[in-house]
Structure formats: C-alpha cells, structure tokens
Amino acid sequence: MPDxxxxxxxxxxIAPKGATAAAPVAAPPAEPLETAFDPEEYExxxxxxxxxxxxFAEGEVVRGVVLRVSDSEVIVDVGYKxxxxxxxxxxxxxxxxxxxxxxxxxxxxxxxxxDRDGYVVLSKEKAEKMKVWDDVERAYQERRVxxxxxxxxxxxxxxxxxxVRAFLPGSQVDVRPxxxxxxxxxxxxxxxxxxxxxxxxxxxxxxxxxLEEENAExxxxxxxxxxxxxxxxxxxxxxxxxxxxxxxxxxxxxLHITDMSWGRINHPNEVLNVGxxxxxxxxxxxxxxxxxxxxxxxxxxxxxxxxxxKYPVSARVKGKVVSLxxxxxxxxxxxGVEGLIHVxxxxxxxxxxxxSKLLTVGQEVECQVLGLDQEAHRIxxxxxxxxxxxxxxxxxxxxxxxxxxxxxxxLTEFxxxxxVEEGIDGLIHISDLSWTxxxxxxxxxxxxxxxxxAVVLNIDAxxxxxxxxxxxxxxxxxxxxxxxxxAGDIVEGKIVRLTTFxxxxxxAEGVEGLxxxxxxxxxxxxxxxxxxxxxxxxxxxxxKVQEGEKKIGLSIRAVKADEFAQDFKSYRESTVSSERSTxxxxxxxxxAAAAAREKEDEKEEGDEKE
Numbered sequence: 001m002p003d004x005x006x007x008x009x010x011x012x013x014i015a016p017k018g019a020t021a022a023a024p025v026a027a028p029p030a031e032p033l034e035t036a037f038d039p040e041e042y043e044x045x046x047x048x049x050x051x052x053x054x055x056f057a058e059g060e061v062v063r064g065v066v067l068r069v070s071d072s073e074v075i076v077d078v079g080y081k082x083x084x085x086x087x088x089x090x091x092x093x094x095x096x097x098x099x100x101x102x103x104x105x106x107x108x109x110x111x112x113x114x115d116r117d118g119y120v121v122l123s124k125e126k127a128e129k130m131k132v133w134d135d136v137e138r139a140y141q142e143r144r145v146x147x148x149x150x151x152x153x154x155x156x157x158x159x160x161x162x163x164v165r166a167f168l169p170g171s172q173v174d175v176r177p178x179x180x181x182x183x184x185x186x187x188x189x190x191x192x193x194x195x196x197x198x199x200x201x202x203x204x205x206x207x208x209x210x211l212e213e214e215n216a217e218x219x220x221x222x223x224x225x226x227x228x229x230x231x232x233x234x235x236x237x238x239x240x241x242x243x244x245x246x247x248x249x250x251x252x253x254x255l256h257i258t259d260m261s262w263g264r265i266n267h268p269n270e271v272l273n274v275g276x277x278x279x280x281x282x283x284x285x286x287x288x289x290x291x292x293x294x295x296x297x298x299x300x301x302x303x304x305x306x307x308x309x310k311y312p313v314s315a316r317v318k319g320k321v322v323s324l325x326x327x328x329x330x331x332x333x334x335x336g337v338e339g340l341i342h343v344x345x346x347x348x349x350x351x352x353x354x355x356s357k358l359l360t361v362g363q364e365v366e367c368q369v370l371g372l373d374q375e376a377h378r379i380x381x382x383x384x385x386x387x388x389x390x391x392x393x394x395x396x397x398x399x400x401x402x403x404x405x406x407x408x409x410x411l412t413e414f415x416x417x418x419x420v421e422e423g424i425d426g427l428i429h430i431s432d433l434s435w436t437x438x439x440x441x442x443x444x445x446x447x448x449x450x451x452x453x454a455v456v457l458n459i460d461a462x463x464x465x466x467x468x469x470x471x472x473x474x475x476x477x478x479x480x481x482x483x484x485x486x487a488g489d490i491v492e493g494k495i496v497r498l499t500t501f502x503x504x505x506x507x508a509e510g511v512e513g514l515x516x517x518x519x520x521x522x523x524x525x526x527x528x529x530x531x532x533x534x535x536x537x538x539x540x541x542x543x544k545v546q547e548g549e550k551k552i553g554l555s556i557r558a559v560k561a562d563e564f565a566q567d568f569k570s571y572r573e574s575t576v577s578s579e580r581s582t583x584x585x586x587x588x589x590x591x592a593a594a595a596a597r598e599k600e601d602e603k604e605e606g607d608e609k610e
Contacts, residue, residue: 058110061127066104074100076108076122084108084122091124107131132163133198140193145210148191150184158184160191166203175211176238219250226251226292228282231299236276244268246280246294253292255280260296262303262336264322303336304377311337311369311379316386321363329355331365331381339379341367346383348390348464349423358383390424391461398456404468408450416442418452418468426466428454435471435478435510445470477510478550487545490559495536498528505540505554513552515540522557 064078074091076084086108091100100106109130112121139146148162157169158181168191170181178184195204226232226248234246234253243256257268265271272278284293311317311333319331319339328342346352346359359365368385372378398404398420406418406426415429433445446452454468485491485507493505493513502516517525525531544553 058112060110061107061130062110063105064108064122066100066102066106068102069098069100076106078108078110078120078122080113080120082114082118082120084110084120086122086124129164136162136164136166136193136196136203137198140196143192145190145192146205147188148205149188150186152185153181157181160189160205162191162203162205164201164203166193166205168205168207172206172208175208175215215250217250222249222251223287223290226282226285228285230282231279232282234278234280234294236272236274236278239268239272239274241267244272246278248292251290251292253280253282253294255294255296259283259294259298262297262300264330264332264338297336303334304374307337307379308372308374310334311339311372313369313371315369316366317369317381318364318366319381321359321361321365324355324359324361326354329359331367333379337379339367339369339381341365341381341383345370345381345385347423348384348387349421389461390421391459391464394424394461394466395459398459400456400458402456403453403473404456405451405453406468408446408448408452411442411446411448413441416446418454420466424466426454426456426468428452428468428470432457432467432469432471435474437510477508478547481508481511482545482547485542485545487542489542490539491542491554492537493540493554495532495534495538497534498532500528503528503532505538507552507554511552513540513542513554515554515556519543519553519555519557522560 062078064076064084066074067077067083068075069091070088072088074086074088076086078084088098091098093099106124107127108122108124109127110120111123111126115121136146138144146162148160148166148168150168151159151161151165153159154167157167157171158173160166160168168189170178172194173181173184189207190210191205191207192209193203194206194209195202197203232248234248236244237247237252238245241257243254244260245252246255255268255272257265260268260271278296279299280294280296281298282292283295283298285291317333317339319333321329322332322338323330326343328340329346330338330340332338341355341359343352343355346355350358352358365383366386367381367383369379370382370385371380404420404426406420408416409419409425410417413430415427416433417425417427420426428442428446430439430442433439433442437445439445452470453473454470455472456466457469457472458467459465460467491507493507493515495503495515496506496512497504500517502514503520505513505515507513517528520528520532538556539559540554540556541558542552543555543558544551546552
C-alpha cells in the first residue's frame with residue numbers, strides 16, 4: 001500500500017457502513033506524527049484489514065444479512081468492503097410472494113467480488129443448489145433417504161424436486177408396475193439416491209429400494225404373527241376384476257370378489273377404492289408360498305342362516321331385479337340373498353323368449369317362493385304364481401266338445417296353432433283337419449291369419465296343452481259307412497294307390513280300404529302295378545272291419561272264390577239226377593264256367609278301352 005494512502009487511512013478512520021460523516025470537532029493540538037502512531041503497530045493493523053477482505057473467494061458460499069429489500073433487488077451484507085446485490089426474483093415463492101425481509105440471514109454464493117458499480121455479485125439460488133448438491137452427495141455415500149416432491153411426468157419416469165431437479169425412473173417408482181404415473185404428481189415421496197454426477201448435473205432416485213427395505217422389515221414382523229382366523233387391518237393396494245390386493249404389512253393378501261360381500265358385486269370397485277383402510281380376516285395362509293386369502297364378508301353374519309325362516313316355500317316375497325340372463329332373472333330379497341325366477345315361471349300364457357321382455361334391472365317385483373336350498377344358497381321363485389292360472393279356468397270356459405273360434409297363429413308340419421285367447425294357443429293336429437281329404441300339410445286347408453271355428457277335443461292344464469279339431473264340425477263319414485256295411489258284404493271299389501304290399505281302394509268319399517297283395521288274386525302277385533292300375537274298379541269283399549282305427553280290409557280274390565263256389569253248386573244241382581257224373585266232371589264243368597265268365601269280362605274290358 002502506498003505511504004500516502006496509509007497516511008489517509010490513518011488520519012480518516014473507517015466509519016461503520018451506512019453511518020454519515022460527523023461534523024468536524026475541535027481536536028487537541030496534534031502531537032508530532034512521529035509520536036502519535038507507532039509505525040509497526042500501524043502496519044500490523046493495515047495488514048489485518050487487508051487479510052479480512054482476502055478471505056472471500058469467488059465460488060464460495062457465505063452467510064449474509066439482508067440490509068434492504070426493493071422492488072427489483074435485495075441488498076445483503078456479507079462482511080466484505082462493499083454490499084452484495086441479489087435480484088428480487090430469487091426470493092419469490094410459488095405464489096410469487098416475497099419471502100425475505102431486512103434482518104434475515106441468508107446463505108449466498110459469491111460469484112464476483114466486485115462488479116462495475118463496486119457491489120459484490122451474489123446468488124441465493126446457486127448457494128442453495130450447491131448446498132443441496134453437497135447434501136445429495138452425502139446422502140448417496142451414507143445411503144440415507146431423501147424426500148422430494150414429484151414435479152411432472154417425463155420420458156421414462158418422473159421429475160422430482162429434492163432441492164434440485166432429479167430423475168425417478170418409472171421402474172423405480174414402486175415394487176409393482178405403476179400404470180398411471182400422472183397420479184403421483186404433487187406427492188411427496190421417500191427415495192434413495194442411486195446415482196449422482198455433480199459435474200453433469202445428473203441425479204437418479206429410487207423409491208422402490210426404500211419400499212423393498214421397509215416391506216422386508218414389516219413382512220418379517222407380520223409373518224411371525226400371521227395365522228388363519230386372525231383379524232387384521234390392511235390397506236387396499238390394487239384392484240382387479242376378480243378381487244383386491246390388501247397390504248397387511250410387508251405381505252399382500254387377496255380379497256376375492258366373492259368374499260367381499262354377502263350381496264351381489266359386479267366389480268370390486270363398487271365397494272373398495274385403492275388406499276382404503278379395512279379390517280379383514282385371514283381365511284387361508286400358505287406359509288411356504290406366502291399366499292394369503294382374505295375375507296371381508298366373514299366378519300358379518302351370513303344372511304342365509306335365517307333364509308328358511310324368512311322365505312318358506314309358497315310364501316309371497318318382494319325383491320329387486322338385479323340381473324337378467326337368457327334363462328331367467330335374479331331377484332335380491334335382501335343383501336346377500338338372491339333368488340332366481342326361471343323364464344318358464346314368468347307367465348302362464350305368454351311364451352317368454354327373454355326375461356327383458358317382462359322385467360328390467362332395478363324393478364321391484366312380487367313373487368312366490370317355489371323352492372329353497374340353504375346349503376347351495378339357492379332360492380327358486382315364480383312370478384306367474386302370484387296370478388290366477390288361466391289354464392285352470394280354461395276347462396270351465398271351454399268344456400270338451402264345445403265349439404271355439406280363434407285365429408291361426410302358426411302352421412307346422414304336424415298341425416296348426418290357433419290362438420284361443422291372449423297367450424293361449426290350441427293345436428289342430430293334421431289328422432283332425434278333414435274326414436275325407438288326405439292332408440299332407442296344414443297349408444292345404446288353412447292359412448296363417450285365418451279365423452276358424454273348431455271343436456275342443458282335450459284340455460291338459462298341467463302341461464298347458466289344448467287339442468282342437470276341425471273335421472269334428474262335420475259328420476264322420478266313417479261312422480256313416482260302418483252303419484251300412486259290415487264284414488262279408490260285397491262292395492264295389494276303385495283303386496286309388498298301389499304299393500308293394502297291396503292296393504288302397506276308395507269305397508266312398510273319404511272312406512278307403514286296403515286290399516292286401518295276398519288278396520288281389522288267387523295267383524301270387526309280386527308286383528301289383530303289373531296287373532292293376534289306379535282307376536280300376538272291382539267288386540270286392542269286406543273281410544275285416546276295425547271301426548276304432550277306421551280300417552277296412554278287402555279281398556278281390558274272395559269274390560272270385562265265392563263265384564266259383566256258386567258255379568260249382570249250381571252245376572251239381574243240375575246234374576244231381578245223373579248217376580254217371582263224377583266229382584271230377586263237376587269240378588271241370590265249374591272251371592269251364594268260370595273261364596267263360598273271365599273271357600266275357602276281358603271282352604267287356606276291351607270294348608271299354610276301344
């Protein structure tokens with residue numbers, strides 16, 4: 001330091017910072033300079049003053065005191081020959097509020113010991129970051145847990161604020177994969193530093209490592225006391241379609257959907273949410289595989305234990321439709337107790353194709369208990385049983401033999417269905433359509449939509465069947481024919497159909513008989529179509545009558561045999577007086593007469609053809 005400057009400083013001692021210059025006061029007469037100051041002491045004091053400033057180095061973090069806060073900057077005294085200046089933005093919080101006031105102590109980083117205006121250049125943010133980096137490095141070396149707040153989701157994981165920005169990979173967020181990382185935004189997490197590079201500004205964190213260690217400790221404690229039947233507190237950790245995983249303390253147990261409630265649950269999220277605290281009972285525990293099955297409903301009374309008392313067979317009950325299937329509707333009678341209304345028990349008269357045609361989910365219904373199996377937890381219910389059975393009243397309305405009108409609703413190969421009243425159909429079988437006509441399909445007689453009159457033939461209320469007849473409206477031609485003909489009569493018939501076993505013959509309109517192949521001729525006939533054809537008319541003898549089955553057996557051969565016998569008798573009577581006649585002569589004469597008649601018939605047949 002120059003001697004002149006030292007002399008200046010000696011004659012003008014340094015005033016405290018911020019103090020104003022005092023007015024000159026009269027001083028005692030100065031002693032000669034040589035006697036006022038010891039040169040060595042003066043030099044020592046100047047050296048100490050210079051050393052105090054040289055101890056501040058750029059890049060160093062020091063503590064200072066806030067002197068003044070303005071709209072744009074904060075003035076901080078760090079004990080240097082001049083104050084430092086920091087932008088006000090470094091002292092604003094997330095809500096843009098200034099969080100510093102005069103007198104506060106702050107840690108700052110010395111960036112420059114003096115700028116062009118003579119101020120020390122300081123930074124609060126950089127000081128904090130340097131301090132944090134030091135803490136992070138120590139946490140990494142000592143394997144300490146750090147706490148940070150999730151800032152945002154980034155590629156591959158999460159950005160976390162632990163004082164400085166750090167990276168938490170998605171694979172290190174939890175012991176199990178986390179599908180929704182965005183849900184963690186804003187949460188504070190406990191993590192461990194697994195990688196740090198100050199030079200590159202890179203910090204990698206792991207929450208999984210902390211959880212695994214914590215879970216291992218808790219798991220050991222839980223396994224020591226875990227046993228079947230024990231009631232524990234747990235936290236819902238994850239929810240699936242089939243159940244929920246509950247954290248019991250380092251070990252997870254499965255709470256199956258069927259063990260959540262005695263009532264119907266379509267999905268576990270109807271009764272549980274992730275993070276819910278609940279009490280559960282251990283249903284099964286396999287110590288080797290460490291698998292735990294839990295129950296929630298088992299902590300409540302089973303409603304089925306009193307079901308037989310509450311819902312006796314034949315009792316009428318009310319409930320709510322909770323589900324519809326192709327085969328019926330499930331009705332909740334109380335929480336945990338459901339009954340099934342089978343589709344066949346929904347209506348006496350309507351043919352219900354699907355329960356949704358009559359019922360809707362949530363609908364309140366009254367039904368009757370048809371059966372109860374307490375062991376299997378099943379109740380059979382009936383909806384139609386609470387109404388009068390129209391089939392039981394049908395016999396009173398339409399006694400057998402009475403006439404009834406209805407609309408043809410459907411035609412099948414075996415008959416026609418006629419709607420007698422809403423929901424009640426009667427069947428006219430194909431055999432009951434006509435006395436005389438041989439009907440191959442009901443459409444030959446009836447059409448869908450036709451209004452017809454029919455006779456009630458039979459009512460089976462139990463099986464819900466109504467038999468009707470159309471031909472019964474007219475007189476039975478068979479009864480009329482049987483009243484005028486009997487076995488042994490010679491009748492005339494026309495061949496209408498030929499088969500391998502004989503010929504069907506029309507005897508009257510609507511009345512047919514059968515000439516068996518053995519009754520067609522005295523000779524054996526293999527193929528009836530070679531000797532007869534439809535339309536041929538022959539005299540024939542009735543040889544069998546079955547009135548109940550409406551069958552008539554006929555024979556052409558028998559007529560010829562009767563004629564031969566008659567010829568034989570006539571000839572014998574004419575020759576009875578002749579002693580020389582022998583039996584052979586008589587037989588030959590009868591044959592000749594029969595042959596003559598046959599030739600005469602053939603001649604007449606030929607004339608008809610011409």
